[in-house]
Amino acid sequence: MQLNYSIEGGDFTNAGNASSQVKKILKKLNVDPKITRRVVVALYEAEVNVAAHAYRGEIIVDINTERIRVVLKDEGPGIESIENAMTEGFSTASAEVRQMGFGAGMGLPNINKNADELNIKSDVGVGTELEIITKLK
Amino acid sequence: MKLETILKLVEGVVVTQSELEGEINFGLTSDLMSDVLTLDIDDAMLITGLNNLQTIRTAEMSDIHCVLIARNKKVSKEMIDLANQSNIVIIESPFGVFKVSGILYAKNIKPAY
Numbered sequence: 001m002q003l004n005y006s007i008e009g010g011d012f013t014n015a016g017n018a019s020s021q022v023k024k025i026l027k028k029l030n031v032d033p034k035i036t037r038r039v040v041v042a043l044y045e046a047e048v049n050v051a052a053h054a055y056r057g058e059i060i061v062d063i064n065t066e067r068i069r070v071v072l073k074d075e076g077p078g079i080e081s082i083e084n085a086m087t088e089g090f091s092t093a094s095a096e097v098r099q100m101g102f103g104a105g106m107g108l109p110n111i112n113k114n115a116d117e118l119n120i121k122s123d124v125g126v127g128t129e130l131e132i133i134t135k136l137k
Numbered sequence: 138m139k140l141e142t143i144l145k146l147v148e149g150v151v152v153t154q155s156e157l158e159g160e161i162n163f164g165l166t167s168d169l170m171s172d173v174l175t176l177d178i179d180d181a182m183l184i185t186g187l188n189n190l191q192t193i194r195t196a197e198m199s200d201i202h203c204v205l206i207a208r209n210k211k212v213s214k215e216m217i218d219l220a221n222q223s224n225i226v227i228i229e230s231p232f233g234v235f236k237v238s239g240i241l242y243a244k245n246i247k248p249a250y
Contacts, residue, residue, distance in 0.1 A: 012189075016190075016191065019194070020194070041198050100189060101173075101189070102170055104171050106171035106175075110175060
C-alpha cells in the first residue's frame, strides 16, 4: 500500500494532516498501537519540520507486512550540518515555529528515537530527503 | 481519577463532545510539544498554556485523550473540531499550569516523566 501527501511550507494549520490520516489507516490495518505511535510521532515531527523550514514537500508512505517506510522530500534551504541538526537542543527555527511549541532542537533526535532506520540526505539550497523505516516485526 | 473529579478540583469546563474512556492516572505539564511527543504511556493528561491547533495534533499523535488549557484561555472552534474527531477531551481551567499541576499531584495523579 502506498500513500501520498503534500505539505506547504509555513502552513501550520494543516501540518499534521498526513500524520493524522496515516494514524487512522494504521489503526484500520490493526498495527500494534505502540508501533503506530512511533511511526506517527516520527512522521509528525518530520511534517512540522517541512512546514517550519521548507517551501514545500511531499510524503510517501509505503506499507508492507514487514515494515513501514516513510519518505519526506522537500524543496527548501537544506540542512547545513546534519550532525548539528541531530544534536538535541540545536535549532534554527523561527520565533513563529517556537510559538507553536516546536523549535527546541528535538525534532530530528525524536525522529531518530522512533525510527528503526533513519536516512537523511540534504543539499544546501536545494532540499532535504528523510527516509524513516519502522519494522512491523 | 475520574474526569468529573478533575473538573471539580481545577474548576474546569469541558468544551468538547468526546467521551473519556477510563480514568486519568498520569499527568505532564509542558508548552513544548516535542517534549510531549516523547511520552510513551497511554492514560496521561496534558496540562498546557499552549493554546493552538498543534497542541491537539500533538495529543492525537501521543495517544493523549485529555488536554487541559490553563489560565482561562479560550480554545478555538478548529481545536474543538479536531479534538472531537480524535476523541480528545479539552478542559478549560481558570487556574495556571503550576496551580493545576500542584492540585492534581497532591491528589495522586502521577508524573508521566
